Amino acid sequence: MQVSSPQDYLPIIIQFALALGFVVLSMIASHAIGPKRKAKIKDEQWECGIESVGDARAPISIKYFLVAILFVLFDVEVIFMYPWAVNFRYLGWIGFVEMVIFMGFLLTGYFYIIKKGVLNWE
Amino acid sequence: MADKLFYFLTFLALLSALMVVFSRNPIHSVLYLILTFFTLSGHYVLLNAQFIAAVNIIVYAGAIMVLFLFVVMFLNLRSETQEKTSILSKVASVTAAGLLMVVLVAALKDVNLGTVQATPDFDSQVGMVEQLGKVLFSKFLLPFELASVLFLAAMVGAVMLGRREPGEQNTF
């Protein structure tokens, strides 16, 4: 098996420097070249020409938060599956049964969510 | 090289962690917290714990912080609505934080960190995903399965708290 070490990650510094350089340069260039004209009404946010009412940052539907929470839970589950998938042949049937039990609990929760209609958007 | 990188990452980690606390805007705090997780992942890479480094990014920076950002963004954080904190609560919070620091210093000052000897049977690949999987699915099987029970409980709890019962008033 090939030996991996922290040195393998050095190129990420080059990549990041290039990406950052590109973004910063284009931001500065567009800031320097483009014209800037300020006026009170012009600087308002654009909402189809109708005068905007109230603050945009109003509370939103709880469904979005629920989706985010469920995403965190399922994401951790997916992460648990990576070491399992890599060692799948080594673990054999025992590993398969272990994962089926793990998934069983999660799928119970999943069906509960579906039954409760959390994922119904109307 | 490695120790220079370590000190740089530590400096960045401490700086961004402090900025999390000192930022006035909570969105800035969240972004600094994400930066802190990145520096921690850098530390994991230096320790050759590559799987943990990636998982730290995916779970903490990519999932949990998205949830944080969702919540913080829609909490109505106008500066004029912020309550004035009274002198009493300021004194109380400073005292509590000071006491916590005293306890931490007292607990940690005698800790012997020790030094790790590089023994011949030390395996530098122990943090790789292959080794991790072998241990996780044999030695630590019970905690792994219990984690799924925990997920189930969290799922049910979130749904119970967040779901609107039929007939309850709809507020946007």
Added chain:
Amino acid sequence: MESVLIFKAIFILVVFGITLLTATYSTLAERKVAGFLQDRLGPDRAGPYGLLQPLADAVKMFFKEEFIPSSANKWLFIAGPSLAMLTALMTSAVVPFGDSIIWDGQEFKLQGMEINIGILYVFGIVSLGVYGIMVGGWASNNKFSLLGAIRAASQNISYELAMGLSIIAIMMMTGSLDLNAVVKGQAGFHGMAWNVFYQPLACIIFIVCAFAECNRTPFDLPECETELVGGYHTEYSSMKLGLYLFSEYTNMFVSSAVISILFFGGYNFPGQDLLPFSHNVITIIGAAVFFGKILFFIFFFMWVRWTLPRFRYDQLMGLGWKSLLPLAIVNVMITGAVILLTGK
């Protein structure tokens, strides 16, 4: 070590240039493909066949007025598109563009960063993609932007799950998280043992999720003009808007590369072990074939955009959570059972 690092630096620079160039010309290709599919010409004024159009667009973007709404958070407003572009540009580091070049007795792999968790790296960067959109949309302090941003974030995180699960089946077959190992695993049958033949369901799920992650039609609800004006980038102008649009095309390039690697053999091509050429020549042909596959998938992205109508939001979330997620789990279980039963 020294020469390898220098090679890596040059290689990353070249790949970076190719990424930007392809993304630039994708903007022209998009309009040309749209023109072709709608039986018209598309842009043809700037240069021969309109080849200078992307350049003209870029110059226009730079010279446009830089507008920041008075009620916006200035720094977050700038941070939004910057984050979007940064995350889009980071992925190409782990993509294996070819096998290896043997020069002076030393082997140089055509891959920016040879790490054995390449797939997790891609997955991690993808999961960071929502920040650019969310921060930008929130900072604009515009109702349309905010709705677009929150939609985009919900959509991205929902499809990320099915995406992650569909890759698990590939990992079980390959037994590694290394992208290079995934490509090497598809070299059988004279370079035709592509994963798409073994994992058609995973392939479909992954491609659908890739469309959703790139916010491309039919999943472009975050920026659907009929409901939300411009979505999360309603308030953006000049190069800030340019970076948002550009990051979408860069994401398309990277997604196409990842799709080709995971399911369509990467740099493997039919008959590669039969050709009487040296290792280096095969590598170069392989890299060219890989690039061809990327271009095909970029075309596929555009083809779909001008063919399919947009989903409704409840359909979109329903597809992600109620169809793709259980399908991906079933696929993993079937793959596991088949591998264990056949003992391969």
